[in-house]
Amino acid sequence: xxxxxxxxxxxxxxxxxxxxxxxxxxxxxxxxxxxxxxxxxxxxxxxxxxxxxxxxxxxxxxxxxxxxxxxxxxxxxxxxxxxxxxxxxxxxxxxxxxxxxxxxxxxxxxxx
Amino acid sequence: xxxxxxxxxxxxxxxxxxxxxxxxxxxxxxxxxxxxxxxxxxxxxxxxxxxxxxxxxxxxxxxxxxxxxxxxxxxxxxxxxxxxxxxxxxxxxxxxxxxxxxxxxxxxxxxxxxx
Numbered sequence: 001x002x003x004x005x006x007x008x009x010x011x012x013x014x015x016x017x018x019x020x021x022x023x024x025x026x027x028x029x030x031x032x033x034x035x036x037x038x039x040x041x042x043x044x045x046x047x048x049x050x051x052x053x054x055x056x057x058x059x060x061x062x063x064x065x066x067x068x069x070x071x072x073x074x075x076x077x078x079x080x081x082x083x084x085x086x087x088x089x090x091x092x093x094x095x096x097x098x099x100x101x102x103x104x105x106x107x108x109x110x111x112x
Numbered sequence: 113x114x115x116x117x118x119x120x121x122x123x124x125x126x127x128x129x130x131x132x133x134x135x136x137x138x139x140x141x142x143x144x145x146x147x148x149x150x151x152x153x154x155x156x157x158x159x160x161x162x163x164x165x166x167x168x169x170x171x172x173x174x175x176x177x178x179x180x181x182x183x184x185x186x187x188x189x190x191x192x193x194x195x196x197x198x199x200x201x202x203x204x205x206x207x208x209x210x211x212x213x214x215x216x217x218x219x220x221x222x223x224x225x226x227x
């Protein structure tokens with residue numbers, strides 16, 4: 001039962017352009033969403049989060065959009081840089097349940 | 113400010129042996145979470161602990177796995193009588209609180225290989 005889905009296993013983007021990573025969820029109890037970035041042989045690094053009372057959160061080059069009616073969120077990275085090449089995971093949690101439910105990840109490659 | 117520490121980083125065990133994975137949370141964090149990542153998959157929640165208490169172990173296999181977070185010292189994830197299917201990366205995370213919205217910060221992971 002995959003409650004959080006990232007349907008694109010990989011994405012390739014030109015340096016300087018916008019990267020858009022997508023995530024869908026099925027559990028309507030989720031009210032907090034996070035994006036993590038992961039390099040090989042390292043732990044996930046927190047990037048940005050959004051609560052369900054908002055539809056957008058921005059931090060530097062990273063913006064997360066939440067569409068509650070569609071149960072969809074996306075991460076925009078602009079401009080994309082070579083150091084952004086990594087696996088990106090979206091995660092969700094429900095109020096009162098501290099555990100995070102992760103998607104399968106999307107491998108982002110930024111081409112010079 | 114040191115991040116989440118995990119040791120060992122790599123652990124090799126033969127089938128039937130015990131594996132002990134340690135996690136020290138970030139300074140000031142009293143909430144610890146363990147996740148497991150199988151190859152080519154996302155992270156799966158195992159257990160959530162506070163000092164001396166297991167709060168949620170809904171993701172923990174019923175047999176062979178146990179976790180603790182004592183009053184003093186690191187959190188320990190113990191796997192008894194390991195099998196090949198236990199081979200995975202085990203990540204620990206910590207957060208400063210519960211209730212409301214808190215990011216979880218992850219350690220570098222322990223990669224367990226069962227031969």
